[in-house]
Amino acid sequence: xxxxxxxxxxxxxxxxxxxxxxxxxxxxxxxxxxxxxxxxxxxxxxxxxxxxxxxxxxxxxxxxxxxxxxxxxxxxxxxxxxxxxxxxxxxxxxxxxxxxxxxxxxxxxxxxxxxxxxxxxxxxxxxxxxxxxxxxxxxxxxxxxxxxxxxxxxxxxxxxxxxxxxxxxxxxxxxxxxxxxxxxxxxxxxxxxxxxxxxxxxxxxxxxxxxxxxxxxxxxxxxxxxxxxxxxxxxxxxxxxxxxxxxxxxxxxxxxxxxxxxxxxxxxxxxxxxxxxxxxxxxxxxxxxxxxxxx
Amino acid sequence: xxxxxxxxxxxxxxxxxxxxxxxxxxxxxxxxxxxxxxxxxxxxxxxxxxxxxxxxxxxxxxxxxxxxxxxxxxxxxxxxxxxxxxxxxxxxxxxxxxxxxxxxxxxxxxxxxxxxxxxxxxxxxxxxxxxxxxxxxxxxxxxxxxxxxxxxxxxxxxxxxxxxxxxxxxxxxxxxxxxxxxxxxxxxxxxxxxxxxxxxxxxxxxxxxxxxxxxxxxxxxxxxxxxxxxxxxxxxxxxxxxxxxxxxxxxxxxxxxxxxxxxxxxxxxxxxxxxxxxxxxxxxxxxxxxxxxxxxxxxxxxxxxxxxxxxxxxxxxxxxxxxxxxxxxxxxxxxxxxxxxxxxxxxxxxxxxxxxxxxxxxxxxxxxxxxxxxxxxxxxxxxxxxxxxxxxxxxxxxxxx
Numbered sequence: 001x002x003x004x005x006x007x008x009x010x011x012x013x014x015x016x017x018x019x020x021x022x023x024x025x026x027x028x029x030x031x032x033x034x035x036x037x038x039x040x041x042x043x044x045x046x047x048x049x050x051x052x053x054x055x056x057x058x059x060x061x062x063x064x065x066x067x068x069x070x071x072x073x074x075x076x077x078x079x080x081x082x083x084x085x086x087x088x089x090x091x092x093x094x095x096x097x098x099x100x101x102x103x104x105x106x107x108x109x110x111x112x113x114x115x116x117x118x119x120x121x122x123x124x125x126x127x128x129x130x131x132x133x134x135x136x137x138x139x140x141x142x143x144x145x146x147x148x149x150x151x152x153x154x155x156x157x158x159x160x161x162x163x164x165x166x167x168x169x170x171x172x173x174x175x176x177x178x179x180x181x182x183x184x185x186x187x188x189x190x191x192x193x194x195x196x197x198x199x200x201x202x203x204x205x206x207x208x209x210x211x212x213x214x215x216x217x218x219x220x221x222x223x224x225x226x227x228x229x230x231x232x233x234x235x236x237x238x239x240x241x242x243x244x245x246x247x248x249x250x251x252x253x254x255x256x257x258x259x260x261x262x263x264x265x266x267x268x269x270x271x272x273x274x275x276x277x278x279x280x281x282x283x284x285x286x287x288x289x290x291x292x293x294x295x
Numbered sequence: 296x297x298x299x300x301x302x303x304x305x306x307x308x309x310x311x312x313x314x315x316x317x318x319x320x321x322x323x324x325x326x327x328x329x330x331x332x333x334x335x336x337x338x339x340x341x342x343x344x345x346x347x348x349x350x351x352x353x354x355x356x357x358x359x360x361x362x363x364x365x366x367x368x369x370x371x372x373x374x375x376x377x378x379x380x381x382x383x384x385x386x387x388x389x390x391x392x393x394x395x396x397x398x399x400x401x402x403x404x405x406x407x408x409x410x411x412x413x414x415x416x417x418x419x420x421x422x423x424x425x426x427x428x429x430x431x432x433x434x435x436x437x438x439x440x441x442x443x444x445x446x447x448x449x450x451x452x453x454x455x456x457x458x459x460x461x462x463x464x465x466x467x468x469x470x471x472x473x474x475x476x477x478x479x480x481x482x483x484x485x486x487x488x489x490x491x492x493x494x495x496x497x498x499x500x501x502x503x504x505x506x507x508x509x510x511x512x513x514x515x516x517x518x519x520x521x522x523x524x525x526x527x528x529x530x531x532x533x534x535x536x537x538x539x540x541x542x543x544x545x546x547x548x549x550x551x552x553x554x555x556x557x558x559x560x561x562x563x564x565x566x567x568x569x570x571x572x573x574x575x576x577x578x579x580x581x582x583x584x585x586x587x588x589x590x591x592x593x594x595x596x597x598x599x600x601x602x603x604x605x606x607x608x609x610x611x612x613x614x615x616x617x618x619x620x621x622x623x624x625x626x627x628x629x630x631x632x633x634x635x636x637x638x639x640x641x642x643x644x645x646x647x648x649x650x651x652x653x654x655x656x657x658x659x660x661x662x663x664x665x666x667x668x669x670x671x672x673x674x675x676x677x678x679x680x681x682x683x684x685x686x687x688x689x690x691x692x693x694x695x696x
Contacts, residue, residue, distance in 0.1 A: 128558030
């Protein structure tokens with residue numbers, strides 16, 4: 001704890017900013033999970049694998065088809081989202097009426113299969129993916145060197161998160177979605193195609209994961225395990241924020257990134273566990289999560 | 296029902312008679328490593344392929360020796376590795392456990408092998424404690440260790456003017472050993488260690504730690520980590536302008552697969568220490584070509600090469616002693632000089648340390664490389680007795696002083 005005194009304020013600002021950047025990934029990923037859980041009541045354990053697929057599709061676009069980062073940022077979520085639609089139509093739909101546990105097992109199994117396939121094909125050390133030329137370099141902020149790309153990550157994820165929140169909470173389409181969540185039978189009775197809505201929602205949640213994957217490709221190692229390493233933390237974020245809460249997922253994602261960043265300064269050894277400690281405390285005090293409604 | 300009982304009894308009888316019928320000697324080799332996680336490219340199935348090549352080259356069948364190879368995934372967890380090792384030794388009749396990357400797992404296997412009086416030939420793990428204070432009469436440490444890495448990369452960087460260091464250390468047995476051994480080299484050469492940060496293993500985001508390293512103003516940022524951790528930290532160091540800002544990166548354990556994953560654009564100029572590179576000479580090239588055909592075009596890492604050479608030496612010792620009594624085979628392995636196409640001539644020391652030269656490589660620029668896997672140029676060679684810890688300084692109780 002002596003280190004507390006040894007950290008100058010400048011270093012602290014730097015770490016806070018970095019925490020925010022990591023929080024961006026947590027936010028997008030937990031947002032996708034929250035959207036899926038909200039409507040489908042499925043705990044999507046494939047999310048990490050779909051994040052990884054996003055990064056790999058970006059790599060494939062570049063190396064096989066010569067498609068650059070910017071196009072991949074749009075294309076990869078569409079491709080991976082489409083694969084999510086297929087999964088929902090052929091697999092998840094069939095177990096929609098049974099217990100949560102089945103969905104969890106199915107998606108977990110799928111994640112293992114997808115990771116295994118990618119590992120067989122590409123190995124585990126990963127693939128190189130360069131930062132796009134427009135975003136190379138960085139700015140010296142005085143208290144730290146901020147790489148342009150990291151700044152872009154924060155902005156891009158904030159935009160995507162807020163747009164998603166706006167779409168679900170403030171638009172007509174969003175109101176259908178929320179209605180279908182509350183009472184699917186009644187919503188269908190009003191002539192709204194609920195099964196289609198469910199399928200598209202899953203596809204959208206998956207596309208969010210893939211979007212995060214493309215954002216991550218230039219800065220993290222693009223390897224088949226990249227999602228598995230992250231997904232457990234993201235689940236903790238969702239639990240802390242409250243299952244199914246859109247704003248909860250966004251706010252918790254960013255703030256836990258900050259907490260983790262601070263831990264890395266004061267007691268780095270604990271930075272991998274701090275989120276789980278917070279999760280345990282939150283579950284004790286507020287079992288529905290910080291933003292969740294008690295069931 | 297009766298018929299079934301009779302059949303079962305016959306089968307059982309045949310099973311019991313089998314050992315008496317088999318005149319030939321048989322050994323069972325267990326390749327225990329990471330088959331799914333961050334070290335699976337540098338060890339994994341590649342090590343099993345290397346072991347098979349060793350059996351093939353030894354011509355075991357012609358010599359009346361039956362060699363069976365089994366493999367398992369220890370998931371980089373000491374408890375998982377220990378359970379598999381006990382099962383192998385107690386129930387499955389495994390004689391030798393090979394490879395075992397991840398020092399924390401290797402130290403556990405080292406201990407179990409000693410308890411069960413079997414043999415462990417380690418290629419994958421780095422901790423110099425395996426032949427230091429944790430040394431065992433049943434273990435040979437083949438390919439490299441943290442002491443040699445520190446001498447190679449650490450020594451070279453201090454010589455080049457990098458006299459102040461800050462470490463990013465993977466928070467487990469290996470990282471601690473590598474940091475300790477490198478810090479010793481740095482201070483001995485008159486340099487200073489300004490600080491270190493222990494990073495959770497395995498990690499994804501190293502930017503916070505890199506920022507601390509940047510703030511320390513150390514001339515060298517020593518990366519006491521491996522595999523995916525190294526790749527992520529080098530990638531992110533580039534992004535945060537560590538190298539552009541005048542600090543040097545000391546990749547203390549970098550494998551060719553890591554360079555492949557980083558791409559030459561990012562990895563160029565990196566100095567690293569290895570005991571094997573596929574493009575060293577005609578013999579290594581020929582062997583690596585055979586390996587690549589079986590491994591989907593990938594070139595072998597030094598760990599996989601070490602599994603091949605270690606197993607070859609073990610089989611020679613079994614042949615020479617005409618048996619597989621662990622004490623006799625270990626004595627033979629230490630008495631007999633080693634000779635194989637990949638590491639050349641060498642020896643196994645009393646503490647279990649395999650002695651061979653180490654090479655200091657520099658990663659080529661993209662313009663210098665002829666294609667995939669053509670990544671290194673040799674900067675220097677460290678003679679075996681400079682690279683590895685001298686017996687006179689050894690903490691190993693097996694070494695008589």
